Each structure stands twice: as C-alpha cells, then as structure tokens.
Amino acid sequence: MTTVGLKNAIIKILKEKNGGDVKGVNLSGQSSVADFFVVVTGKNPSHVKALAEAVEEKLEKKKIFAERKDGLSDARWAVLDYGNVIVHIFNADTRDFFCLEKLWKKGKKAESAPQEEQA
Numbered sequence: 001m002t003t004v005g006l007k008n009a010i011i012k013i014l015k016e017k018n019g020g021d022v023k024g025v026n027l028s029g030q031s032s033v034a035d036f037f038v039v040v041t042g043k044n045p046s047h048v049k050a051l052a053e054a055v056e057e058k059l060e061k062k063k064i065f066a067e068r069k070d071g072l073s074d075a076r077w078a079v080l081d082y083g084n085v086i087v088h089i090f091n092a093d094t095r096d097f098f099c100l101e102k103l104w105k106k107g108k109k110a111e112s113a114p115q116e117e118q119a
C-alpha cells in the first residue's frame with residue numbers, strides 16, 4: 001500500500017468509528033519523521049482506545065503493523081507509528097493543549113483522497 005493509500009485508509013477507519021475532527025497533515029519535505037500525521041479526537045478514554053484498536057485491527061488484516069505505539073494505557077494521547085504515517089489519537093483537552101495542527105501549520109491539509117484510493 002502506498003503512503004497516501006495508508007493515510008487514506010486510516011482516515012476512513014477513524015471516520016467510520018466516529019472519530020472527531022479527523023485531519024491529515026502532509027509533512028512531505030518538511031520532516032524526516034513522517035510524510036503524514038493523522039490527528040483525531042476521541043470522546044473519552046474508552047473511545048480513544050477503541051479508535052486505536054480499530055486502526056490496528058483493520059490494518060493488521062492487510063498485514064500492516066504499527067512499528068511503535070504508545071499512550072494506550074492512559075488514553076489521553078495514543079500514538080500509532082506506521083513509518084511514513086503517524087496517527088495521533090487525542091482526548092479533547094490534550095488535543096487543544098498540544099494543537100499539533102498549529103505546530104505543523106506549514107503542512108498542507110491532506111484529507112481523504114478520491115474514493116478509489118481508500119481502503
């Protein structure tokens with residue numbers, strides 16, 4: 001799966017699980033960390049965990065595994081690292097506090113691509 005396809009698949013999964021304010025941020029050429037961040041808000045700790053689990057489960061079925069993951073125990077900010085795509089799942093207060101979208105405001109908004117690219 002391409003990096004853009006992976007980003008699109010993650011966005012689709014998060015939207016299907018009612019993730020709040022799902023955004024993709026294109027970091028290509030701006031960061032050596034990743035090409036995309038996907039940022040989403042969970043309603044409560046259980047929702048944050050459920051969003052992370054949904055992404056992991058659906059991608060594992062496609063033989064795509066997170067290289068690293070963190071934050072699932074307290075579920076305020078969970079991170080799933082898929083190499084070129086890093087998923088940040090926040091509760092509302094933590095997302096407002098860190099506001100990754102503003103930190104990376106030079107990054108172009110990278111919402112879902114056309115339907116045929118989504119998984």
